[in-house]
Amino acid sequence: MLPFQSIQEAESSLGRNLKFAENLWFKYSANKSDYFLYCHNTIFLLVFYTLLPLPYVIAELLRSNKIERFKIQPKVNNSFKDMFNCYKNVMTIFILVVGPLQLFSFPVIQSIGIRTGLPLPSGTEMLLQMLVYVLIEDYSNYWLHRLLHCKWGYEKIHRVHHEYTAPIGFAAPYAHWAEVLILGFASFLGPMMVPGHMITFWLWMVLRQMEAIETHSGYDFPWSITKFIPFYGGAEYHDYHHFVGKQSHSNFASVFTYCDYIYGTNKGYRYRKSVFGKLREKQNGGKYNISRQDLKAE
Structure with a gap:
């Protein structure tokens, strides 16, 4: 207040x-009250998760030729029922886990110094803090995600998220409740280390949600503004990780690809893309799509 x-x-x-x-x-x-303002974050997560995937849902249902060429795995069809069931499952986790966690984590948010008062942060301050947040989240998420691909972590927790070998927008937060907590910690780590204004915190959580939905959309549109962000992974990059599934030891990146490059966990993706890229571009009019034939070929 x-x-x-x-x-x-x-x-x-x-x-x-x-x-x-x-x-x-x-x-x-x-x-x-500050608590009431913080609770807005829960509402934002709910609203944006519901609305942002809808264009991809429409694209999936229409399957027009103009849109189809941008679908990364064109042989996979998702019905409205399939997508709605995914949405319901995620909302169940949201209501039972994410919502209560958000509401009861306020003492932590308050103790680390996220403020609600005046003056408001400048655009430059918000931009720099967001950059710090995304770098911290990206690095910590890489290692937590990689840890979830160990035998125990995958079989007990992470396999739920990989039920979608061809991900859709609604499947971005589709996961075991424990994974929601584990990877959710990476998103909170930046604001905990470099606290700012509540508005910056809101914006960060919304942008992180937007990125996750786009990455899991199943479509790689050339006009996306993320194409102009250096080292940004995107939908095609993460789609490969889902496509390989349980055996995947590649493309663990959350947002950027530098960790995969530094630690050598994108070699399989780069190899197949370099070998099959030109061939697939000719077959698909300039669009490179991952196929099962590509995966099996060596």
Whole structure:
């Protein structure tokens, strides 16, 4: 809750007039507790998880020729029932695990110094913090994900996520409840180490959700803005990891590919892409699709 009774009091404390965004923030948050503001994150996760995969659902149901050429595994068909069942399963985990965890983790968020007051962070501050968050999450997620591919971790936990050998947007958080907690920790690690404003925290969680959904979408659209991000993995890169499944020791990356490159865990992907890429591009009009024939060929 803001320690000001009026905008004038806030401006007097800051020694300047409030900016437009700060005015909006004051009007919305002045009489709301920090706990209530933090709970917004749970709502955002629910809303964005529900809405962001819908364009991919429509594409999957329409299967038009114009869209089909961008599907990474074109031989796989997902019915509306299949996708809705995935959504229901994820929502069950969300209601039973993620939601309560979000709500009861507020003392941790409060203790590490995530603030809700004024002034609001500048665009540069938010951008730099987000960069730190994504690098911390990416590196920690790589090793936690790789650990889940050990024999015990895969058979007891991670195999649930790999039930989708051709992932869909709704399957991004589809996993064993223990995996949700394990990999979810990687997303919280950045804000815990470099705490910022609550708005930055909200934005980080939403962007992380957006990235996970795109990576699991099953479609590789050339106009995606992520194509211009250096070392970004994307849907095709992570789709290969799902396609190989249990035997996969490649493409563990969460967002960027540098860890896989440094530690040599993308050699299989690079080999098959280099060998079969040109052939598949000719067959698919410039689009490289992973196929079972590619996987088996050596």
